[in-house]
Amino acid sequence: MSKTNASVLLAAGGTGGHLFPAQALAEELGRRQLVVDLVTDMRGDRYGTGFPARNTYSVPAATLAGRSPIAMARTAYQLSRGLGAAFALLGKVKPAVVVGFGGYPTFPPLKAAQLRGIATILHEQNAVLGRANRMLANGVSRIATSFDTVKLLGPELQPKTRLTGNPVRSSVIEAARRPFWSPGPTDSIELLVFGGSQGARYFSEAVPPALALLPAALRQRLHVTQQARPEDAAQVTAEYGKSGIPAEVNPFFADLPDRMARAHLVIGRSGASTVAELTVIGRPSILVPLPHALDNDQLQNARRLAESGAAWCIEQKDLSPERLAREIEGLLDAPDRLGAAAAVAKTLGRPDAVERLADLVQELMAQA
Known part of the structure; x- marks a missing residue:
């Protein structure tokens, strides 16, 4: 795929806390004439019509609901199904960069991107690195943060960490x-x-x-x-x-x-x-x-x-x-x-957060 036709795939779970920054980034990438697709879990279907993406895809996902062996096994099974679906999807869409916005629903797309050798960005919105993000952090290309210091983000990850802030929508x-x-x-x-x-x-x-x-x-x-x-x-x-x-x-x-x-x-x-x-x-x-x-x-x-x-x-x-x-x-x-x-x-406040994150996306696209 030529760089002129390259797309960006955003991965975000079906809650506003994850989808709103993804929406803000999609708006900014659209202003930069870049093609954006969205991959989400089943809860995200209701956002598909309003999200500024060329296509919206759903892959199976699960959030860890308990620590019992049965609950963990169910989560692992659902995430493995999602990983297979995401791997096939990436082979079809062929994005230049995959950007994940945290939560277990973003695990399958980002892990599949790592397996396919596609550049990845993990965005952490909170002041503490979430569990799913901790599972992905070592393998991603870049980590974007909203706070200048993030609890549980180890020193070994600092070289690939960039402070961008948390993108907000145009209405904000x-x-x-x-x-x-x-x-x-x-x-x-x-x-x-x-x-x-x-x-x-x-x-x-x-x-x-x-x-x-x-x-x-x-x-x-x-x-x-x-x-x-x-x-x-x-x-x-x-x-x-x-x-x-x-x-x-x-x-x-x-x-x-x-x-x-x-x-x-x-x-x-x-x-x-x-x-x-x-x-x-x-x-x-x-x-x-x-x-x-x-x-x-x-x-x-x-x-x-x-x-x-x-x-x-x-x-x-x-x-x-x-x-x-x-x-x-x-x-x-x-x-x-x-x-x-x-x-x-x-x-x-960081009103320029979305520009910073979009710059990081384009930096990785240029290296692809």
Whole structure:
């Protein structure tokens, strides 16, 4: 295949945390007139129509769901099926570079690329190297990171590691143009609450009762935008109505980056994409890491922001409605603290991450 016809294959699992940076890279590679294909697991099918790729392929994959011999055997069997399918797919597509965005669904395509001698890039979005990425790290051509230091990324891997940042979508870059403004004593206060697929239920149960404990004068100034599961949305809306708090509650917001830019305070999980978007846009946040994560990646992400002064990290086990109410009231009564955190968050953002990662892709393409 000539270099002019070479394509790039992106491998990403079917969650937003993996697909959003892949989508951002696909957009940038498209602007550079490069052909992009996507390979994902079965969960990623619902993203196929909106992902800017020539073709979207699915290969079998599995996430390690337990440590029992039976669970491990099932995972190994499914990944072996995926490896065979990915090996055949690469023989058909013949990409110049394969870029993986972490998680077990990217294991088969990247391992198959290594077996075929195709250049590979592994992108780690979090502050700790994930389990699947640790299995792949020794064999890939380059490792791209979102943080300047990544836990469990050994010194032997540093020569092929490049700091790029975590790519964000074009809509996030557009939202980042809106400057943060601290609310005055009588101004309306915009509060954004979202938790993704693994956090919406918790925030539906935790945030409305916490906001109900705020002083009436503060509640009257609030406007809440909250993501909630379809089965919870009516109840959450009703609870806010009882507290006299105007709220917009929906399962999904297509314009979430714009709503983030309008927010004076964000309450959410600390997945890699959320952290990247908060820092590129530059917004203060209370982060509640997803508990019991395999690698504690969200806790590491949140701590990095909290240590820098860009956010406040509270573990879920320590968070009662009363404490959350105290934290929110303290911040909303001190808008200078919100402004300072927003400014720090902005300094941590890497809006050029997608350009850096695309440059790395083209560097490897030139060597192919």
